[in-house]
Amino acid sequence: MKLFLKIFFILFCVFVQAQKKHYFLIDTETKVKKKVKDSLSAVKFLDSLAQNNYFFTELKDVKIKGDSTEIFYDKGKNFNQTYVNLSDSIVDRFKLEKEFFTKNLDSVKKNINKKYIDDGFAFSRIKSQFKGQKNGIPVVELDINKNNKRTIDGFVAKGYTRVPKRFIKNLEKEFKGKTYDDKNLIAINKNFQSHPFITLERQPQTLFTKDSTQIYLFMEKKKTNTFDGVIGFGNDKTDKFTLNGTLNVNFKNMFNGFEAVNLYWQRNPDKGQTFDLQTDIPYLFNSNVGLNMKVNIFRQDSTFANVKALPAFYYHLNSRQKIGLRGTFESSAILDSLYIQGKDYNKKGIGIFFDMTEPTDIDLFLHKSKINVGYDFLATNYTGENIKANQNQFYFFGEYNYHINGNHFLNIKGEGAMMDSKIDFSANELYRFGGWNSLRGFNENSLAADFYYYAGMEYRYLIGNQAFFDVFGQYGQLNNKSLNVKPKLYSVGLGFNFFIPLGLMSFQLSNGNEFGNPFKFNDIKIHWGILSRF
Template identity: 65%
Template sequence: MAKLKSAVVFLIFLTSVLFQAQEREFWLIDTETQQKKIVKDSVSAVKFLDSLSKNHFIFTELKNVKKVGLRTEIYYDKGQNFNEAFVQLSDSLSSELKIEKQFYTKNLDSLKKEINKKYIDQGFAFSRIQSKYLGKQNGKQKVELTVVKDQKRLIDGFVIKGYEKVPSRFVKNIEKEFRGKKYDEKNLLAINRSLQNHTFVSLERPPQTLFTRDSTNIYLFLQKKKVNSFDGIVGFGNDKSEKFTFNGTLNLNFKNIFNGFESISLFWQRNPDRGQTFDLQTDIPYLFKSNVGVNMNLNIYRQDSTYANVKILPAVYYHLNNRQKIGLRGTFETSTVMDSLYIQGKDYSKKGIGIWYDYTEPTEIELFLYKTRIRAEADLLSTHYSKEEITAGQTRYFLLAERNFYLGGRHYLNIKGESALLNSENELSTNELLRFGGWNSMRGFNEESLFADFYYYGKAEYRYLVSNQAFFDTFLQYGELSSKALGLRPKLYSFGLGFNFFLPIGLMSFQISNGSEFGNEIRFSDTKIHWGILTRF
């Protein structure tokens, strides 16, 4: 092949010198098929002939070079394509691959790669395919393929680099899930996926592997995330008396300060009807380096000077894996009516026990909080009404499910559903009813302005991703509530649109919405405007 290239280069160079000032063409003609390829200069002609050898025509032969006017004709014979072959396999290899022992292939390289990949997927990371030339059959080469498997590789352990102060239980959970599994591309992707968009850590680079004679260790290069956050929302709308009011929400979260994946959350909310909520929650996920976590929640709700509810929810839970938790919790709640004229409310105290389950799947889109979220709760309660000296059994459940679906291009669909029930042996007082509505539930209505012993709603929200920094959204919601105490069972709907985008200070959200009961007309004065920002530090 070297002599061929030298001859072609010399002849083309000589022709180029003689006819330098004239317009020329170079014709490359296959003597077997008479196919022509026209190139503009001598360099392109040499590159074409060189490419034939790289594509398995390793015995390409130059037959003739002729000058016809301004045209240079180069005649060549490709010869045999050595990527076509009759293949012979051993009995054991044929059985393992479940293919015939002898067959013909037009792409030997592709076949060898395909066989090699099958063995790599079985954990033989250093497998090699060897070919032995057996002569010719019907003018084509005949080869025998064998596999050198080497040692089967299993994942033996993980080494943390970069941010090494992660909880030891977090590393043990990863090892529990992947140690002993075969080393292949599928499991490497699963490891990467399990840490992708983790709440507290991120991967600086893909997992790396260290092979020794008798071990296979995966190196994880972690980085501590900025997960402390401040979430502020300001709302504008009319209250029940048609008076224009401001309302708002502040949510402050301190997370992973002590490198234990712990969190402390402070939440405050004021609604247009002068109701206020204060919520304090502390979560420790790996108690005593185990998979057991504890959570303590204090919730206080005060409706102006009418009544106040205080609720304490201690919980213990178990990590099923990095995304799932299941737990037990207690409920201790008291309510005091401060306005003697408020006859719809009663003084009461509750206590009970319940079970809950939480599943969160992270998202690849930073603008979205998560890809999938499921939360289910069920409680058995005993409620004592102090003035009436009555004790009643109650059951309560709550279910939330939300998922972002990718539609294609820049289009996404967010589907969310939520439902809750408070069932009692006696009639419920107004101050113990479930409350919902507002920014994070039934939009188009004031915060916690809807009272019910049972409710459900569903939301479909179309999102258009302008870039990785912003998206538009528009939504429709439908819901229904039931309040036996108030004698109501309305069907509700709401709609709206918004814009979310990243600024240097954080994620900015702007939302316009309106909602009403079926049978009632939409009023412009009921339009709700929310503006919020989420900052991480």
């Protein structure tokens, strides 16, 4: 009470000397002199001391000298050890004890205030009131000034704004109306981490008005076009040294619709060639429905050629997951009449698929995790023999980058596929796998099967954020009914990946073989590649 009477005296003196311009607060203990702009600022400063554990702040003297007013005060001892008496509103909301002793009043106030902030009261303030002493220790009552609860009311795009409208609508659908707190702000920011097309120049900013809370997103467009080239060296089936390679060019977001066009070509040592053309439009007519069109052509030297079209529509479950329907139209023609293992056929059918991709914060990795699962029902017509049969096909791919600790990571990857039918499959319709992006240590697409799986682990040691060294091992098995073989396979190897001005360069040595066969150094495969963004 004495403190407030003395503060009233200050205000009275200031009123009398209204023409005076300079105000100084002087700590009698430390002699620290603090200038404030007016009398109201002086009162707020002294009140803040009482609110921050200096419960016995005492006004000592006020001296007026010409155009200066000097206010002398003694803040006394800082009592962080107190008896706490909580207001009924705090007790009822968080089910806390009404009275207790604490050795850290600051921590108690901070924890209570954080609970209110997490509930959306962004401008809540804990009020302290000195209620006397108990055994020489202050008794303090804590109450809350909550102000209004804040929820996220919308987003405002800044910087690169030519993003699909549906992208912003999806953000609003996910976050609009939710509590304004750290948890949701982190989730919003995470939506942009390693987004394939855009990034944030800075953390999301917030504009508070009396009636709304708007999140400002300062976006910028990424360089997303990529060129991925791989050159491979190894021996073919006749142990002859051959050169093979892969070219993969992606044009992405050129028209600011998050669209993508992919061109892929591959040549393997056994004279097989693959060509893919794929187009993806993620937001058709400003909706969450996307369109994917893919054409695949495979030719095995002068033996046979396959052509496959895969039109698909999918729906965005959220920013990382999608589910879709796809059609399959495939035909194969035997080019060499002496190739009796193959058959001319036509296939058509429908399937479903699910895709999930979790982004990564590490530029050296493509993603943190990825899952792709699919099922197709196909009607097959073997035209040369006038035989018809139905087929079921299943596919799974999964990958996860596990952070062990520090610079140590473990990449876990697995893939499998199966086709099922009442009749035997021809050799030209089997799955083809093996090589750089699947079971390494084998030539590209050199393994053929109606059922296969493989899984592997790759230890990665990061050197800063510019390179990593890896050692890997893989195990797999395939089933080829037409040849009546079920070999168990393995591959081992090591590699080095690092950034250069052109992009991410990769170098890898690998060796794969069937269990039971002797290890041959001349079967080692060498791959060198570069991934460049432009």
